[in-house]
Amino acid sequence: MYRLVLLIALCAAGAVQAADLTVDPAVFRALDSAQAAQKNADYSAAQRALDSVTGAPGSLEESLLWRSRAYLAWAQGQNAQAIELLDKVVQGGKLDAGLQAEERLNLARLNLIEQRYARVVALLAPQQASAGEEVLQMLVQAHQGLGQPAKALPLAERYVQANPSAADSWLQFLVAMNADLKRYAMAERWQRQLLARQPNEVKGWRQLAALQQLSGQHDKALATLRAAYQKGLRFSEGELDNLVLLAGAADQPWQGAKLLSGMLEQGLLPRTSAREERLGLLWWQARERQQAAQIYRELAARSGSAKHWLQLAQLELEQARWQAGLDALRHAERAGAERSKVRAWRNWAESEMSFQREKRVASAG
Template sequence: MPRWLWLWMLCMAGAAQAAGQSVEPSVFRALNAAQAAQQQGDYAAARRALDAAKAKSDSPEQALLWRSRGYLAWAEGHNAKAIEWLGKALDSGKLDTETRTSEQLNLARLNLLERRYAQVVSLLAPQQAAASEEILQMLVQAYQGLGQPAQALPLAERYVQGNPRAADSWLQFLVAVNAGLKRYPAAERWQRQLLDRQPDRARGWRQLAALQQLSGRHDRALATLRAAHSKGLRFNAAELDNLVLLAGVAEQPWQGAQLLTGMLEQGLLPRTAGREERLALLWWQARERAAAARIYRELAGRSGSAKHWLNLAQLELEQARWQDGLDALAKAERAGAEPSQVRAWRNWAETELSLVRAKRLASAG
């Protein structure tokens, strides 16, 4: 609906309400004249009509004139001034109950346009027990604007539960906010409802797997990807790699390593040196050093890379496998590793190995 037509309808409704009240005749005529001029786009004439009207202080007529000035300012695009006039009309306490409810909603709309979120909440929160979809949407948006998504959640949940055919945007909001608050099981529940509506969208399956991964359930994430794959849906490598990266962001290297292992073994991702190196790093971060060392040993044997040999050496030394660590250091050195770095690791390993041998001799003696 065009904005001017919407405003015109609001003004028409306001005139009818004013006519139903006991209004001083000269003010009533001024309100009607201003409304007629405003409908024709003659804002100057509307302003003159309102300026000419005289109303007693602290009277219903004064509140109605303020209200009309508010709508005139709104029609002219002066939202801040409209907020000021409508606010005065509401604060006067001279509007009838029905008109007051309508003006609170319109004032909330204006405040939302101006990103005055606290005022939106102040105006609408008392109505939220029996709120319409529009009021709930405005409250949800206002709480988000205030950085209080947790306050918006129960409102959105109530609306969706009461409206099973609510737009997808409501479900998407519930997924996003719950995930942002690290309420992953709740986010997963709403994501499954989205999937029920759109079972052939690969993106929905990927998002479900991501939520399961973030909640630390790599097995479920892998099962979700397998289920999507069996339905004929395909993900590109970057999308699957990003799921693994999520584990690092969430400080869940073990779960990330398990997920990547499963995707490589089941052919969801092609096996490359880069992914094997990432897998080794994830195992290392998870303190599964034996698994990380096994991968680096295979990588180093194929690549001959000084970096791979040096990583293998460090892993062996961290497991107190001193001689294996020294052997890997020698290969790293031959492959061109930084001499000072090799020397530092070697000095430590040789010292520890000497202590181990000395203890063995002492025990044997």
């Protein structure tokens, strides 16, 4: 979400000068030498310079030496050691307010690299009320890492509301987090803002339709797809098929059936046997058996498939349409359906028909 920058410019002598502090001359020279060697990637020379002096316990010199050693470790990729040393600097509190805040931020950066998310939050949370973009980004990422999207979300929303020209990545994050929390209306709101920035981006329209589909608004999703087509934008068949599959994955078969039906009727997707079979299955899953049966009846008549006839038979029998179901079973048997399955359904249907007749006779008596 952001770039980590290795900050060493204020290290050693530069830090002392910036803070206008008085330091033991020997320590000052060691810090200056270490900084120069580190800039030239001569880490051994930098280490020797720092090892040549010591600072009294609890002194400013001690904190500055810890600080230089921390940056030296960081430059060499020894992040755990850098965190340990920089933590001593922050806890010691010997630097002036400006440098102390900078070291706190650098310590948070290091902890974020090492995925020590709780420590990042502990370091940065006290300043989040007045935090800028980078600090908010770090807090958002840390809360995500801790599995706390509900805490990350308001921070991101606050930043975007205060910065209307915030990068697209912030809006994309808000869309994703709200969708993950099933706050589809809010996700749609942020997606519309993204779409306003990039109105000719097919991906944005598809994402908007997907969010509307997830919220159960198949009519809005279909209208979104139509609007994109009217703008001259085109989706691949796979993208449109995936929107239908999304409804099934979200346990919304009725919405999926309505969306697929609309896309087929309006020519957004070409009709194929596979899509019609999927439509029939979606209606069936949505317990709209009459509509499902109509689709399978047409499929079976065209394909002559034993599978389609058997599915139609089951649908008819589930609606207590006994004779229609038995007729479909005969077609299935002639088409080569497994005889044991046909026999099982026929025996069940005949048993149910007999039971219903006996009930009618008993009622009439």
